[in-house]
Amino acid sequence: MSKFRGFIFDLDGVITDTAEYHYLGWKKLADEENMEFDREFNEKFRGVSRMECLDLLLEANDRKVTPEERKELAERKNNYYQEYLKNISKDNLLDGIEEILNNLKDKGYKLAIASASKNTSIVVGKLDIKDMFDTISDGHSVKKSKPAPDLFLYTAENLNLKPEECVVFEDAAAGVDAAIAANMIAVGIGPKKRVGHAHYQFDSVKEIKLGKIIKK
Ligand code: BG6
Ligand code: MG
Numbered sequence: 494m495s496k497f498r499g500f501i502f503d504l505d506g507v508i509t510d511t512a513e514y515h516y517l518g519w520k521k522l523a524d525e526e527n528m529e530f531d532r533e534f535n536e537k538f539r540g541v542s543r544m545e546c547l548d549l550l551l552e553a554n555d556r557k558v559t560p561e562e563r564k565e566l567a568e569r570k571n572n573y574y575q576e577y578l579k580n581i582s583k584d585n586l587l588d589g590i591e592e593i594l595n596n597l598k599d600k601g602y603k604l605a606i607a608s609a610s611k612n613t614s615i616v617v618g619k620l621d622i623k624d625m626f627d628t629i630s631d632g633h634s635v636k637k638s639k640p641a642p643d644l645f646l647y648t649a650e651n652l653n654l655k656p657e658e659c660v661v662f663e664d665a666a667a668g669v670d671a672a673i674a675a676n677m678i679a680v681g682i683g684p685k686k687r688v689g690h691a692h693y694q695f696d697s698v699k700e701i702k703l704g705k706i707i708k709k
Contacts, residue, residue: 495707497678498658499627500597501648504608506539506664507682507698509585509620514577519550522570528554536687540665542609542638543567571612578612581619589699594625596703603627607648607661609638628652640667642675649675660706663688680706 506512516535523530528550538546547567551558558566597604606613606629613631617623628651635643649659661672664682669691672679680695681688688694695701 496658497602497660497707499603499605499649499652499654499660501605501607501645501652501659501661501672501677502594503540503661503663503665503668504606504613504616505610507662508587508590508606508622509581509616510587511578511581511585511616512539512664514574514581517577518570518574519546521573522566523550523554525569526556526566528556539687540609540639540663540667540671542632543571543611545638574612575615578615578619581616583621586620586622587698589697589701593698593701593703594622598625600707603652603654605629605648605652606631607644608632609644639665640670640674642671645672645675645677649677662701663691666690678706 502508505515515538516532519535519538520530530550534553537549544567547563594604604626606617606626609632611632613629617629628648630644630648630651635647637643645661646656649656656676659677660680661677662680662682663669663672666687669679669681669688679691680693681691682695682698684696685694693706
């Protein structure tokens with residue numbers, strides 16, 4: 494048995510491809526509001542809470558809004574996002590993720606989801622994966638979102654594990670930062686320029702080599 498006992502997975506961009514739907518939701522809102530927004534800017538949104546994303550968008554476009562307008566804009570984006578979610582199913586699991594989850598479960602490790610998203614329960618329900626996890630933390634669980642370590646520490650506590658017994662899988666720079674700040678092992682999924690600062694980096698879920706992480 495390795496020194497690790499629990500594996501914590503981010504949701505959007507690690508378990509499923511919903512990162513794209515977040516992008517499309519923001520893009521639709523930005524177009525309607527005549528705000529500049531592209532895929533490159535969207536990279537800043539990975540792992541970042543809804544309100545913080547909106548603030549980044551408003552700031553980049555020099556837009557001042559009232560608290561009511563801010564709320565309405567965030568709600569509108571979320572409605573668009575939830576429209577896309579209506580069509581998702583098990584087919585939207587990223588290639589290779591089920592094998593990894595089954596493999597870890599068979600080996601007796603505890604499994605968790607820790608996502609910044611307030612839509613986590615909808616997505617998990619659509620993907621039909623709830624039973625695989627010992628605990629699920631989401632955008633409602635803690636106040637300070639990634640890159641703060643809070644969500645991962647809260648998840649470890651729920652798993653009854655020490656931070657150093659946990660490995661985190663993340664596609665976001667902010668998520669890797671959060672895992673490192675929580676004193677956990679960070680596995681970055683995606684390009685080096687985004688998650689190269691993680692302890693391990695793989696270009697995609699399919700390329701993850703569990704053996705490299707779980708050493709004797
Ligand atoms: C994260 C995504 O998982 O959830 C972010 O990477 C997103 O892009 C965040 O902004 C919050 O999501 P939601 O569903 O609460 O708007
Ligand atoms: Mg993510």
